Amino acid sequence: MGRYTLYKRYKTLNIERKKILMKILLTAVNSKFVHSNLAVRYLKAFTKDMDYECKIREFSINDRDEKVLEEIIKEKPNVVAFSTYIWNIEMIKRLSNLIKLVDENIEILYGGPEVSYDSQNILKELNGEYIIEGEGEKTYREFVEYKIGERDINSIRGLYYKVNDEVVLNGKRPLMNMNELIFPYEENENLDNKIVYYEASRGCPFNCKYCLSSTTHGVRFIDIDRVKKELKYFINKEVRLVKFVDRTFNCNHKFTMEIWEFLINQDTKTQFHFEISADILKKSELELLKNAPKDRFQFEVGVQTTNDDVLSRINRFVNFSDIKEKVEELLEIRNIKQHLDLIAGLPGEDYNSFKKSFNDVYSIRPEEIQLGFLKLLRGSSMREEAEEYGMKYSPYPPYEILKTKDISYNEIIKLKKIEEMVDKYYNSQKFNNIIKYLVNKFDTPFDFYYTLGNYFDYKGYFNKNIGNSEYYKLFLDFNKDILKEEDFILKNLLKFDYLTFNKRRGMPEFIKSNLDKEEETKIKETFKGVYSFKNYYIEVFDINIYKFIENSIIVKEKDYYLFGHEGDIIRITENII
Structure with missing residues (x-):
């Protein structure tokens, strides 16, 4: 056998050995178990034609470090690639250190928004070899080519890497054409009980100072026919909820109309969640949305503040009155769930201004109100202007505001208590009539x-877990200790809200049924053959619940309801009278 033949054979075997040995573990640490990571799926899909072993593992920040480490090491990867965000970077740092302690030969690659700004200095601090900056699909593909011996590392743009303790970058990578993306979900993928993420565009037309989207100008879209085809995949799989990660979905009128019309006409129970800018909704879009099946769409609307001066300081050139007008029009349609966001700690907004913002948004009565706190993200212009506004923020992720020259730390803590009460009691929609009465x-x-937040704190409930019934009983204690009023009406409303979302069995003593046996027997005889009382139970109220729900009127009179074991509620008062 000649020398050239031997060399050729050796080279072929060496390349095959590299390919067999090269295994990259794309690792996502999600904020909740029900979430799924879109980024790692994109990377795997974009390299699915390449000769290397690629596997995705998803965990959550609630998992123990030691268990995640065990699962990673069990995979025997050559490279562990982490998708980093503000909510998981601290855990990923710990995991990286642990991985290197177990096997220093495992290389670590980082990507994601939390390492895409000041990447050179970040990589010096991290226990790992590589960072992909910004959009990762093409850079990752070339990284894989490098690892399997088909490319030199110094030809990869967008990749930071270490050479003799120095961090090297070969140049920035330009943004890609969205149609080059490979659909990230596989035909046999199990998406049951998962919130599934999808994007039809990247970029944002606005320039909000607190948001990283402002660092990239312009919006790029996937071809609309392809978007429809990909959405059909989720519909066919009967996915429960698809969340579009597009920063402002309705920024392109023609694109928006066509996608919404397509989804409205589908026969599906899948829900679709969009982040929209309410003020730019057009009349034709509102008319189209009237045709949407109930709960087909969910809208997240970033109000942030109703103080127009503060809005202009963060480069949101819009008036709250415009947002309110469109949100109220959507509410009148009564078929789309709306989630409105506020941010505390914005430049120029003090405690009283935020209080007004909260009351303004609450007056609209959307299905959900989210009280967030300003986060000064790496790379955002808001962080660069922090000193100007006297902003003190945590140096640790998620870099949340502690105080500004306009709002004190103690006032921020007050708002955090309010945030917890709103999230638990208002957003859950399980206490609607109680809150409507008390507010x-x-x-x-x-x-x-x-x-309510102060009372919750006084009872010590912020520092311990309490049972479901205690969340209801709190209102009776609150009434007794704070309002000092007779609780006849409150008890009736409390019982109705409780039974709407909880089974009668195990109903707490403080709202026990007052339906006597004789009355119950009479009702069952009246509705014999109409309702199966194996599937329904009867409850009587001493106030007219219906009139309160519809008109906020308190009338002291008997009101009868059937509560179904499947959650349905039937008012039977008129038939009894």
């Missing part, structure tokens, strides 16, 4: 939630 006893909704 009117205060000057403003803000005052109610502030007082």
Whole structure:
């Protein structure tokens, strides 16, 4: 056998050995178990034609470090690639250190928004070899080519890497054409009980100072026919919820109309969640949305503040009145769930201004209100202007605001209590009638939630887990200790809200049924053959629940309901009378 033949054979075997040995573990640490990671799926899909072993493993920040480490090491990867965000970077740092302690030969690659700014200095601090900056699909593909011996590392743009303790970059990578992306979900993928993420565009037309999207100008779209085809995949799989990660989905009128019309006409129970800018909704879009099946769409609307001066300081050139008008029009349609966001700690907004913002948004009565706190993200212009506004923020992820020259730390803590009360009691939609009754006893909704939060704290409930029934009983204690009013009406409303979302069996003593046996027997005889009382149970109220729900009127009279074991509720009062 000649020398050239031997060399050729050796080279072939060596390349094959590299390919067999090269295994990259794409690792996602999600904020919740029900979430799924879109980024790692994109990377795997974009390299699925390449000769290397690629596997995705997803964990959550609630998993123990030691268990995640065990699962990673069990995979025997050559490279562990982490998808980093503000909510998981601290855990990923710990995992990286542990991986290197177990096997220093495992290389670590980082990508994602948390390492895409000041990447050179970040890589010096991290226990690992590589960072992909910004959009990762093409850079990752070339990285794989390098690892299997088909490319020199110094030809890969967008990749930071270490050479003799120095960090090297070969140049920035230009943004890609969206149609080059490979659909990230596989035909046999199990998406049951998962929130599934999808994007039809990248970029944002706005320039909000607190957001990283402002660092990239312009919006790029996937071909609309391809988007429809990919959405059909989720529909066919009967995915429960698809969340579009597009920063402002309705920024392109023609694109928006066509996608919404397509989804409206589908026969599906799949829900679709969009982040939209309400103020730019057009009349034709609102008319189209009237045709949407109930709960087909969910909208997240970033209000942030209702103070127009503060809005202009963060480069949101819009008036709250415009947002309110469109949100209220959507509410009148009654078929789309709306989630409105506020951010505390914005430049120029003090405690009283935020209080007004809260009351303004609450007056609209959307299905959900999210109280967030300003996060000064790496690379955002808001962080660069922090000193100007006296902003002090945590140096640790998620870099949350502690105080500004306009709002104190103690005031921020007050708002955090309100945030927890709003999330638990308002956003859950399980206490609607109780809250509707109690909130009117205060000057403003803000005052109610502030007082409730203080009482919650006084009872010690922020520092311990409490049972489901205790969340209801709290209102009776709150009434007794704070309002000092007779609880006849409150008990009836509390019982109705409780039974709407909880089974009668195990109903707490403080709202026990007052339906006597004789009355129950009479009702069952009346509706014999109409309802199966194996599937329904009867409850009587001493106030007219229906009139309160519809018109906020308190009328002391008997009101009868059937509560189904499947959650349906039937009012039978008129038939009894």
